[in-house]
Amino acid sequence: MAAHHLAQVNVATLRFPLDGPELAGFVAQLEPLNALADAYPGFVWRLQTEDGDATSIRPFDDERIMVNMSVWESLEALRAFVYASRHLDVMRHRREWFQRMADPYLALWWVPAGTVPTVAEARDRLDLLARRGPSAGAFTFRAPFPAPAGAAR
Amino acid sequence: MAAMDTLPPDRDVAAIGLLQDPVRRALYGHVAAAGGEVSRNQAAEAVGIQRGLAAFHLDKLVEAGLLEASFRRLGERRGPGAGRPAKLYRRARGEVAATLPPRTYETAARLLAETVDQAGADLELQAVARRAGREAGRRLPEAGTGAAPAVERVLAARGYEPYHDGATLRLRNCPFANLAGEFPVVVCAMNLALVEGLLEGMGQPPGRAAMEPAPGRCCVAVADPSKDNED
Numbered sequence: 001m002a003a004h005h006l007a008q009v010n011v012a013t014l015r016f017p018l019d020g021p022e023l024a025g026f027v028a029q030l031e032p033l034n035a036l037a038d039a040y041p042g043f044v045w046r047l048q049t050e051d052g053d054a055t056s057i058r059p060f061d062d063e064r065i066m067v068n069m070s071v072w073e074s075l076e077a078l079r080a081f082v083y084a085s086r087h088l089d090v091m092r093h094r095r096e097w098f099q100r101m102a103d104p105y106l107a108l109w110w111v112p113a114g115t116v117p118t119v120a121e122a123r124d125r126l127d128l129l130a131r132r133g134p135s136a137g138a139f140t141f142r143a144p145f146p147a148p149a150g151a152a153r
Numbered sequence: 154m155a156a157m158d159t160l161p162p163d164r165d166v167a168a169i170g171l172l173q174d175p176v177r178r179a180l181y182g183h184v185a186a187a188g189g190e191v192s193r194n195q196a197a198e199a200v201g202i203q204r205g206l207a208a209f210h211l212d213k214l215v216e217a218g219l220l221e222a223s224f225r226r227l228g229e230r231r232g233p234g235a236g237r238p239a240k241l242y243r244r245a246r247g248e249v250a251a252t253l254p255p256r257t258y259e260t261a262a263r264l265l266a267e268t269v270d271q272a273g274a275d276l277e278l279q280a281v282a283r284r285a286g287r288e289a290g291r292r293l294p295e296a297g298t299g300a301a302p303a304v305e306r307v308l309a310a311r312g313y314e315p316y317h318d319g320a321t322l323r324l325r326n327c328p329f330a331n332l333a334g335e336f337p338v339v340v341c342a343m344n345l346a347l348v349e350g351l352l353e354g355m356g357q358p359p360g361r362a363a364m365e366p367a368p369g370r371c372c373v374a375v376a377d378p379s380k381d382n383e384d
Contacts, residue, residue, distance in 0.1 A: 092345065
């Protein structure tokens, strides 16, 4: 097994209440998309409450901001799920449901295999990306960094 | 010699020049349309020339960077008597382009795509693409005929390289490949809206187009209207 896995966080600001008619299309896709992710090659873990998703986790002062986190075996596995599966068809509607955020809305970083990141850590990674731009500690699909060499500490 | 700098690279010019020869053009067309690996025999047969001549021209196309070659043993037999591995050809992944005078539309496209992404203007771009597709579809001589071959021909003329997969037209080539690789959400959604508009302009239900992403092809698929009466 690889020594490192790829962790991912993305945040999105709701334009309307999650239980309103405007978000019905998004809410309807949650379960099928999460099921697709769970069975997708290279999937390791995703953030979820007992509801089976992460929509009730609002870790920011602005409570309209939702958070989504997952861990994958490789960058390629995550990229294939995000951009080459049915997930892309849902993402094309993102502006109907979510506001564009000024700060980075997605951060990637490597974690020792077998560990999962916390929401607090994910906030730090987004913050790091906003302050320093892409680095080994927090990067993006367009500016990726390779996994650390050797065994995880 | 400064003027030389503005000419396209020799390699690209040479590659395009190679396709002036009708035999090479036919061979390249056959391998590209096959969507996978093609043997010398298959290519020779498709174009109607001798195997040796096909081999010569195919290797020229490899040298020019238009095709890629690999060796693989065809058939089940292994060990002595299995014969030499066959040389197989597929379209090269790299792009060849020469524009005179120099134009770098891709640089502009990348900046525009990044701007749309940052501004969150996905929906505005989709509306513009749908309208442009609709207008282009209306201007076509095929508009209103609604015939399946017309849709296929129009997509082919736009570089999508459509092929049949059961009752679906899939598109082998993404005309925006580099840009779509960098800004998939923005560009693939734009592309779908464009195809929806084209269908609408031609008098077809735009809902025939759908996003069905998979690695190695355009993410748009079109339900084939010719299959309507075969249920």
